[in-house]
Amino acid sequence: xxxxxxxxxxxxxxxxxxxxxxxxxxxxxxxxxxxxxxxxxxxxxxxxxxxxxxxxxxxxxxxxxxxxxxxxxxxxxxxxxxxxxxxxxxxxxxxxxxxxxxxxxxxxxxxxxxxxxxxxxxxxxxxxxxxxxxxxxxxxxxxxxxxxxxxxxxxxxxxxxxxxxxxxxxxxxxxxxxxxxxxxxxxxxxxxxxxxxxxxxxxxxxxxxxxxxxxxxxxxxxxxxxxxxxxxxxxxx
Amino acid sequence: xxxxxxxxxxxxxxxxxxxxxxxxxxxxxxxxxxxxxxxxxxxxxxxxxxxxxxxxxxxxxxxxxxxxxxxxxxxxxxxxxxxxxxxxxxxxxxxxxxxxxxxxxxxxxxxxxxxxxxxxxxxxxxxxxxxxxxxxxxxxxxxxxxxxxxxxxxxxxxxxxxxxxxxxxxxxxxxxxxxxxxxxxxxxxxxxxxxxxxxxxxxxxxxxxxxxxxxxxxxxxxxxxxxxxxxxxxxxxxxxxxxxxxxxxxxxxxxxxxxxxxxxxxxxxxxxxxxxxxxxxxx
Amino acid sequence: xxxxxxxxxxxxxxxxxxxxxxxxxxxxxxxxxxxxxxxxxxxxxxxxxxxxxxxxxxxxxxxxxxxxxxxxxxxxxxxxxxxxxxxxxxxxxxxxxxxxxxxxxxxxxxxxxxxxxxxxxxxxxxxxxxxxxxxxxxxxxxxxxxxxxxxxxxxxxxxxxxxxxxxxxxxxxxxxxxxxxxxxxxxxxxxxxxxxxxxxxxxxxxxxxxxxxxxxxxxxxxxxxxxxxxxxxxxxxxxxxxxxxxxxxxxxxxxxxxxxxxxxxxxxxxxxxxxxxxxxxxxxxxxxxxxxxxxxxx
Numbered sequence: 001x002x003x004x005x006x007x008x009x010x011x012x013x014x015x016x017x018x019x020x021x022x023x024x025x026x027x028x029x030x031x032x033x034x035x036x037x038x039x040x041x042x043x044x045x046x047x048x049x050x051x052x053x054x055x056x057x058x059x060x061x062x063x064x065x066x067x068x069x070x071x072x073x074x075x076x077x078x079x080x081x082x083x084x085x086x087x088x089x090x091x092x093x094x095x096x097x098x099x100x101x102x103x104x105x106x107x108x109x110x111x112x113x114x115x116x117x118x119x120x121x122x123x124x125x126x127x128x129x130x131x132x133x134x135x136x137x138x139x140x141x142x143x144x145x146x147x148x149x150x151x152x153x154x155x156x157x158x159x160x161x162x163x164x165x166x167x168x169x170x171x172x173x174x175x176x177x178x179x180x181x182x183x184x185x186x187x188x189x190x191x192x193x194x195x196x197x198x199x200x201x202x203x204x205x206x207x208x209x210x211x212x213x214x215x216x217x218x219x220x221x222x223x224x225x226x227x228x229x230x231x232x233x234x235x236x237x
Numbered sequence: 238x239x240x241x242x243x244x245x246x247x248x249x250x251x252x253x254x255x256x257x258x259x260x261x262x263x264x265x266x267x268x269x270x271x272x273x274x275x276x277x278x279x280x281x282x283x284x285x286x287x288x289x290x291x292x293x294x295x296x297x298x299x300x301x302x303x304x305x306x307x308x309x310x311x312x313x314x315x316x317x318x319x320x321x322x323x324x325x326x327x328x329x330x331x332x333x334x335x336x337x338x339x340x341x342x343x344x345x346x347x348x349x350x351x352x353x354x355x356x357x358x359x360x361x362x363x364x365x366x367x368x369x370x371x372x373x374x375x376x377x378x379x380x381x382x383x384x385x386x387x388x389x390x391x392x393x394x395x396x397x398x399x400x401x402x403x404x405x406x407x408x409x410x411x412x413x414x415x416x417x418x419x420x421x422x423x424x425x426x427x428x429x430x431x432x433x434x435x436x437x438x439x440x441x442x443x444x445x446x447x448x449x450x451x452x453x454x455x456x457x458x459x460x461x462x463x464x465x466x467x468x469x470x471x472x473x474x475x476x477x478x479x480x481x482x483x484x485x486x487x488x489x490x491x492x493x494x495x496x497x498x499x500x501x502x503x504x505x506x507x508x509x510x511x512x513x514x515x516x517x518x519x520x
Numbered sequence: 521x522x523x524x525x526x527x528x529x530x531x532x533x534x535x536x537x538x539x540x541x542x543x544x545x546x547x548x549x550x551x552x553x554x555x556x557x558x559x560x561x562x563x564x565x566x567x568x569x570x571x572x573x574x575x576x577x578x579x580x581x582x583x584x585x586x587x588x589x590x591x592x593x594x595x596x597x598x599x600x601x602x603x604x605x606x607x608x609x610x611x612x613x614x615x616x617x618x619x620x621x622x623x624x625x626x627x628x629x630x631x632x633x634x635x636x637x638x639x640x641x642x643x644x645x646x647x648x649x650x651x652x653x654x655x656x657x658x659x660x661x662x663x664x665x666x667x668x669x670x671x672x673x674x675x676x677x678x679x680x681x682x683x684x685x686x687x688x689x690x691x692x693x694x695x696x697x698x699x700x701x702x703x704x705x706x707x708x709x710x711x712x713x714x715x716x717x718x719x720x721x722x723x724x725x726x727x728x729x730x731x732x733x734x735x736x737x738x739x740x741x742x743x744x745x746x747x748x749x750x751x752x753x754x755x756x757x758x759x760x761x762x763x764x765x766x767x768x769x770x771x772x773x774x775x776x777x778x779x780x781x782x783x784x785x786x787x788x789x790x791x792x793x794x795x796x797x798x799x800x801x802x803x804x805x806x807x808x809x810x811x812x813x814x815x816x817x818x
Contacts, residue, residue, distance in 0.1 A: 034782075082772055088468070088470065089468050090769070092470045093470075093671070094671070096278055096673075097278060097672050098671075098672040099671050099672045099673075112470050116274075117274060210583070211583070224583045224584075225583060225584065226586075230599065233605055233774070233782070233783060234605045236605075237773075247630070248633055251629075252630055252634040254630075255630065255708075258627065258701065259650075259651070259704060259705075262662055262665045262666060262701065263654060265665050265675060266661055266662070279673055279678055280678065315561075319558040322555070322557055323554070323558040325554050326551055326554040330547070332551060336810075338558075339810075339815055340810070341559075341566075342562070343815070345562075347758040347805075349758065349761050349763075349776065349795075349799075350762040351762050351780050351781055352570075352762065352798060353762075355573055355780065355791065356569035356572065356573035356795075357565075359569065359573045360568065360569040360573075386562075409540065409544070414534065414537045414539065415540045415543060440652075440655050440656055444655065446658075446765070447762065447765065459658070463658055464660055464765075467660060473664075480657060480661035483656055484654075484656055484657045487656030491649050491652045491656070492649050495645055495648055495649050
C-alpha cells in the first residue's frame with residue numbers, strides 16, 4: 001500500500017521497498033509488519049529476482065536462501081522503518097499523518113483509510129512478484145464444554161450473510177460465494193477476486209517453517225520457526 | 238530568604254516552563270476529546286461533544302471503571318496493612334536482615350514492569366492454575382498490592398523515624414495494651430502519612446497497565462480497556478473522553494487529601510518550617 | 521522502664537494485656553509477628569514468581585508449537601551472550617534510562633525548589649495538586665497523545681512549519697522526550713520533599729558565614745538534596761528500563777522491554793534469560809542508591 005500523493009501511481013513491484021532507490025526516497029517512512037513471518041515476503045521477492053537461489057516455497061528456506069533473505073531485510077531495516085504490530089491503529093495513524101507512505105498492509109487498514117472522513121488517498125496492490133497471505137479459520141477446542149455451540153457458531157460464520165459482512169468489514173474474499181450477492185458494494189467479490197483462482201496462484205499462504213524442506217532429499221534441512229524468530233530480533237537490531 | 242531576587246525570578250520561570258511541559262499534552266488530550274473525527278489529525282477540523290454521550294453509555298467503560306476502583310481499593314488496603322506492619326518492625330527494632338526488608342519492599346517497583354508481569358503470569362499459569370485459581374480481579378489485586386507496599390512503607394517509616402518510641406512505652410506504662418497503643422498513640426501520628434501513601438498507592442494501581450496486562454486475563458481494568466481500545470482505530474475518541482473525565486474527577490480526592498494532610502504530608506514527612514523562621518524578613 | 525505496674529495489679533488481666541505482656545517479654549516474637557505477613561507476601565508472591573520465571577530460562581521450546589518443554593538447556597543464555605543484538609539493545613536501553621533521568625532532574629529541580637522554598641504556602645498547595653493530578657491521567661493516553669503531537673502532521677511540526685523547520689519526532693529523540701515527560705512527577709515529588717526538609721537555619725548559617733547564593737546552593741543545598749535526587753532517579757531509571765509500550769509507539773528501535781514483550785509468546789525461555797539483564801542492572805543501581813542514602817528519601 002502507498003500514499004497516492006507521494007509514491008508514483010503506477011508502482012507495481014516490491015522493489016520500491018527492497019532496492020536502494022526506493023529505500024533512499026522513502027527512508028523512515030516505510031511501514032513493515034512486525035513479525036518474523038515477514039522474512040517470507042523477502043523470500044518472495046528473492047524468488048522472483050534471484051532465481052539462482054532456487055527458492056521454491058518462501059517458508060522452506062535452506063541456509064543460503066535464508067541468509068540472503070536476512071541480508072535483504074537488514075539492508076531494508078538500515079534505511080529506517082516503521083514497524084506496525086498486529087494492532088492496526090498504529091499504521092492507520094501513520095498513513096493519515098504522513099509518517100508512513102509505503103509498505104505492507106492488510107486489507108483492513110486500506111478499507112479504514114479509504115473509508116475515513118476525510119478519506120486518505122492510498123492505493124493497495126498485489127506486487128507483480130506475488131505476495132504472502134492467509135485464510136481466516138475457526139478452531140474448535142478439543143476439550144470445549146459446549147462443542148455444539150461452537151458448531152452453531154461455525155455454521156453462522158459460513159452463512160452468506162455473515163460471510164458478506166466479514167468480507168466487507170475486513171476487506172477479504174468470502175469463501176462462500178453466495179455472499180457475493182449480499183455485499184453492499186455489489187462489485188466486492190470482483191474487487192477481491194473471490195472467484196478468480198488464477199489470481200491467487202502467486203499468493204503464498206502463511207505456514208510454520210520446519211526443518212523438513214518438503215523435498216525428497218533427506219540431507220537438506222531448512223530453517224525452523226525458532227531460527228526465524230531469532231533472526232527477526234536481530235534484523236530489527 | 239537566602240535566595241536572591243534574580244534567583245527567585247529564574248526559579249519561577251523554570252517552574253512555569255516545567256508546568257507548561259506537563260500540561261501541554263493534557264491540553265491536547267482535552268482538545269481531542271472534542272474532535273468529531275475518528276482519526277487524530279492536526280489541526281482539529283470539526284469539534285463535537287458526540288463522544289461524551291457515546292462514552293457515557295458504553296457498558297464496557299463502566300465495567301472497566303468499576304473493576305479499576307475495586308482493584309485499586311483492594312490493592313491499597315492490602316498494601317496499607319503490609320506496609321504499616323513492615324514499617325513498624327523496621328523502625329522500632331534493630332535486627333539482622335533489617336536492610337534486606339527495605340530492599341525487598343522496593344524491588345517490586347524498581348524491577349522492570351515487564352519482568353514483574355511475566356513472572357506473575359508464569360506463576361499464575363504454572364502454579365496457581367493447577368490449584369484452580371485463574372486470571373481475574375484477584376490476581377490483578379495481588380499484583381498491584383505487591384508493588385504498592387513500597388509507597389505505604391516509605392511514608393510510614395519516614396513518619397515513624399520522626400516520632401519517638403518513648404511515646405509507645407509511656408502508653409504501655411499507663412496500662413495500654415499493644416492494640417490500644419497502636420490505635421490511640423501510633424495511628425494518630427501516622428494518619429496523614431498513611432493517607433498520603435494510600436492515595437499514591439491508589440493512583441499507582443488505578444493507572445497501572447505494564448504489569449496488569451499479564452495478570453488480568455479476561456477482566457478489564459480501565460487502563461486495559463484503554464490499551465485494547467487504542468488498538469482499534471474506530472474508538473480512539475472515546476478514550477480521550479474517558480481520560481479527560483478521570484483527570485477532572487481525580488482533582489477532587491487529590492485536593493481534599495492535600496488539604497487534610499497539608500501539602501507536605503502528600504510526599505513524605507518533614508518537619509514544619511517554624512513560624513519564626515518563616516517570618517524572618519529577607520536580609 | 522517496665523510494663524509491670526508498681527502500685528497495684530489491675531483488677532482483671534484482659535487477654536489483650538496478657539498478650540502485650542508476653543510480647544514485651546519476648547521482643548523477637550513481637551518482631552516476627554509484625555514481619556510475618558509482609559515477609560510471607562513478598563517471598564511467596566514476588567520472589568516465588570521471579571523464581572518461577574527464571575527457572576523457565578533453563579528450559580527448551582518445541583521448535584514447531586513453541587510450547588515450553590521441561591528439558592534442561594543453557595542455550596538461552598548462550599544466545600543472549602553470543603548475539604550482538606541483545607547486548608546492543610541492553611546498552612541502548614540503559615543509555616536511554618540515564619538520559620531520561622538527567623533530563624528529569626534538570627526539569628524537576630527548579631520547580632521543586634520553587635515549591636519548597638519560594639512559593640507561598642497557598643501556591644505550594646496548588647502546585648502539589650497540579651503535579652499530582654497528571655499522575656491520574658492515564659499513562660497510555662499520554663503516550664498516544666505524544667504520538668499525535670510528535671507525528672509528521674502533529675502539533676510540533678505544525679508549529680515549526682512556518683519557520684521552515686522540521687522535527688523527526690517519531691524517533692529515539694522523541695522517545696527520550698516522552699519518557700522524560702511520563703516520569704517527571706516521580707522526580708519532582710521526592711526532590712521537593714528533600715528540599716523542604718532542609719532547615720532554613722542551615723541556609724542562614726551559610727549566608728552568615730559569607731556564602732553567596734551560588735555557594736550556598738552548591739555547597740549546602742545540593743549535597744543535602746542529593747539523596748532525594750537519587751531517590752527520584754530510582755523511578756525514572758527503573759521505569760524507563762522496564763517499559764515496553766512507549767518505545768513501540770514512538771520508535772522502531774528495540775529496547776529491553778520491547779524485545780522481552782515481543783519474544784515472550786514464542787520464546788519464553790529466551791525472554792526469561794534476557795530478563796536477568798535488567799534485574800542485574802536494577803539490583804546494582806539500588807545498591808548504589810542505598811549507599812548514597814536514597815532509601816531514606818524515597
